[in-house]
Amino acid sequence: MKILLVEDDDVLITLLTKHLTEHHYIVDVVKNREMGWNYGSTFEYDLMILDIDGIDLCHHFRTEGYTTPILLLTAQNTSTAKVNGLDAGADDCMGKPFDVPELIARIRALLRRSNGSCFPLLVWGDLLLNPSTCEVSYNNQSLTLTNKEYELLELLLHDSQHLLSADEILDRLWSSDQFPSEATVRSHVRRLRHKLVAAGAPSDFIATVHGRGYYLKAPDNAPEIGMPNQIKHSIPNSFNLPQSNSQIATKVMVVDNDIDFLRSLPNLLKPWHFKITTLADSQEFWSVLQAVSPDVLMLEANMSQVNGLELCQALRSNPDWQRLPVLFLSVITDANTQNLAFSAGADDFLYKPIAPIDLANRIHNRLQRIRAYN
Numbered sequence: 001m002k003i004l005l006v007e008d009d010d011v012l013i014t015l016l017t018k019h020l021t022e023h024h025y026i027v028d029v030v031k032n033r034e035m036g037w038n039y040g041s042t043f044e045y046d047l048m049i050l051d052i053d054g055i056d057l058c059h060h061f062r063t064e065g066y067t068t069p070i071l072l073l074t075a076q077n078t079s080t081a082k083v084n085g086l087d088a089g090a091d092d093c094m095g096k097p098f099d100v101p102e103l104i105a106r107i108r109a110l111l112r113r114s115n116g117s118c119f120p121l122l123v124w125g126d127l128l129l130n131p132s133t134c135e136v137s138y139n140n141q142s143l144t145l146t147n148k149e150y151e152l153l154e155l156l157l158h159d160s161q162h163l164l165s166a167d168e169i170l171d172r173l174w175s176s177d178q179f180p181s182e183a184t185v186r187s188h189v190r191r192l193r194h195k196l197v198a199a200g201a202p203s204d205f206i207a208t209v210h211g212r213g214y215y216l217k218a219p220d221n222a223p224e225i226g227m228p229n230q231i232k233h234s235i236p237n238s239f240n241l242p243q244s245n246s247q248i249a250t251k252v253m254v255v256d257n258d259i260d261f262l263r264s265l266p267n268l269l270k271p272w273h274f275k276i277t278t279l280a281d282s283q284e285f286w287s288v289l290q291a292v293s294p295d296v297l298m299l300e301a302n303m304s305q306v307n308g309l310e311l312c313q314a315l316r317s318n319p320d321w322q323r324l325p326v327l328f329l330s331v332i333t334d335a336n337t338q339n340l341a342f343s344a345g346a347d348d349f350l351y352k353p354i355a356p357i358d359l360a361n362r363i364h365n366r367l368q369r370i371r372a373y374n
Contacts, residue, residue: 001046001111001154002026002172006036006057007073012096016049019100024134024151025107028175033057040066044171046111049073055088062089069110073098102333108132109353121357122157125219127201129157132355138199148173149192156206156216165213189214249275252363253294255282255311256329257303261352268356274363282306289321296363299346301330301337309337309344316345325366329354 003020007013008031020027028043030036036057040048041064050057051073058070070092072085077095085093091110094103108131122129126139134150136143145153151173156164166182174180193206207217252274256262262278269276277292279285282305289297297315299308308328315321327348328341338349347366350359 002028002044003107004036004040004043004045004048005029006031006033006040006049006054007051008032009051012051015100016103019104020107021147023104024147024154026151026173026175037061040068047071047107049107050090051075054090055085058085058090059088069113071103071106071110105351108355112353122154124157124216127157127196127205129154130357132358138196138201141199143195143199145192145195148188149195152188152192156214163209163213163215168213249273250296250363250367251275251277251292251294252296252298253277253279253289253292254298254329255279255285255303255308256298256300257282257305258300258331269360271356272360272364274360282308282311285311294324295367296325296327298327298329301328301332301341309340312341312346313344327362327366329359 001024003025005013005016005020005027007016007029013029013031017027017029028039028045030039033056036048036050037060040057040061045068047069048061049071054072054074058072061068061070070090072090072093073096074081074085074093075096082093082095091113092106094106122131127136128138129136131154136145136150136153152169155169155172166185169185170180170182174184189206189208193203196205197203202217204217207215209215250273252269254262254265254276256278257280259280262280265278266276277288277294279288282303285306299311301308308330312326312328315324315326322345325347326345327350328338328346329350329352330337330341331352333351341349348362350362
């Protein structure tokens, strides 16, 4: 993933470049509006982070029809500044100073949204790459990759439906101030292929079309239609992910007034075989709770009728339900709300958006702890 950073503060440039690189992002840095426009309108980026004259530059990109996700960083950490930024076409705004882990999480969320991808896991036959943790395995054997090897493999997975030329790879994986050659690409492909073969992959797992480029060969269990088949967002049981017993599915009840979220959640958690019950009207909470008798309850703190904090507190006062595991998954991210949730009896507090695998792991871990106490 390639990011354009438009920023004039050298200290902040160093900080952001360090952390973005650690998360396997390729970063181009420019220091003024004119260069930001030149780079953003000339090269292909997955995301732009704008600060200097950010609102004007953002508006310019949008009026010219550019749809690349834009994150604005503003020194004016006010609602008015953020509203102006969003009205100018930004996808998200953050005030300075900011929390780096939160910035990285927002970047991941914007990239997931722009790619139309719900599942962060990239699976190709026995190969599994988890962008959330940067872990890679083949046939359940962990691979140790350099940054560039990881980025190359992720790029091949994302663009598995067409042939990637050496020039395309150079453009996507190296910043503009570096000057690698096609030999550099060949060298990285060779080393990555060697590590995959050592883990049990076929020698042509990364296939070469001489003079044209590279692609991932379709898995044996997937039909080849000209070029490789699309990435399968499936999760093999052998990857040690939380799986519920197919005979006795874990029952998860979710109370949230976000209708779109409730509609999407059963499909997002489908690989883990949870039995999901969703409820938008919190006034019907007790009757649905009795009917479902869930193993885990998930609440939103901010609801218009009866909020999640009140429901959790009432549960802890009820001898029939006081031991039910309660997880909050909320759009509210302030520390005060989180403290109130734990005071009300919450077992865990998570923020939206969250990767499905992370949510599944939290549910699974909570159940394991409860069973360990019994």
